[in-house]
C-alpha cells in the first residue's frame with residue numbers, strides 16, 4: 397500500500413505547559429484511507445492536525461507527506477493539502493460566495509474556474525440560494541458546510557478535518573458526510589478528528605485512539621471491536637482503553 401503520511405516520533409510541548417501535548421508519536425497513513433483520530437479532550441488531536449497542516453511547529457520529530465519531508469517542502473505540501481479547521485475560518489460580514497472566493501484565490505485558481513467551483517460547491521451542499529447572504533446570518537450547520545467547501549475548492553490530495561460535524565444538525569451532517577464520501581471515492585485521503593465514535597466507526601477505514609499525546613491503539617474499527625471482549629461498538633473499545641476518568645487540564 398502506498399504511504400501518504402509518515403510520522404516519526406513527533407512531540408509537541410507548548411511553552412508554559414507542564415505536559416507534552418504529543419509525545420513521540422509515530423504513525424503511517426496510506427493513500428485513499430479515511431483515517432480517524434479519536435481521543436478524549438486534550439488528547440492531542442488538534443495539535444497533531446495543526447502540525448501536519450503546517451500551522452504550528454513540532455518541538456521535535458519528523459513527518460512526510462507523499463514522500464516530501466516537512467522540513468524542505470513546505471510550499472509543495474501546502475498545495476497538496478486541504479484544511480477544515482474546528483473553528484470557523486470564515487469572515488462573518490462577507491457572503492458565502494465572497495468567503496469562498498477569498499479562500500480559493502489563496503490557492504491561485506483562475507477566477508473563472510473558481511467561480512464555477514464555488515457555484516457547483518454551494519449547489520452540492522444545498523446553499524445555492526444563500527450564496528450572496530452574509531455568513532453571520534447562517535446557522536451553525538450552514539457555516540460548517542461553507543467551512544468544508546473552503547477547504548476543498550482546490551481539490552486537495554489529502555484533506556484534514558478537525559471535528560467537521562460538531563454542533564450541526566442531522567441534516568447538515570448527512571450532507572457533509574456524503575460529500576466526504578464522494579471526495580474519498582474520487583481519491584482524496586482523509587484524516588479527521590472526531591468525538592462522534594459512531595460516525596467514525598462507520599466512516600473510517602482505520603482509526604487511532606490518542607490519549608495524553610500518545611497512540612493507545614490503531615487499527616480497523618471492526619478489528620478493534622473484535623479485539624475487546626464484550627465490545628459491540630467503538631465506544632466500548634474507547635472506554636475500555638481510555639477509562640472513565642475526566643480529562644480536565646488548565
Ligand SMILES: Nc1ncnc2c1ncn2[C@@H]1O[C@H](COP(=O)(O)OP(=O)(O)OP(=O)(O)O)[C@@H](O)[C@H]1O
Pocket residue numbers: 410411413416417435436437438439440441442443444645646
Ligand atoms: N496553544 C496552546 N498553548 C498551550 N497548551 C495548549 C495549546 N493548545 C493546546 N494545548 C494543550 O495541549 C493539549 C492537547 O490539546 P489539543 O487541543 O491538541 O487536544 P484535542 O485532543 O484536540 O482536544 P479536544 O478534543 O478538546 O479538541 C491539551 O493539554 C491542551 O490544553
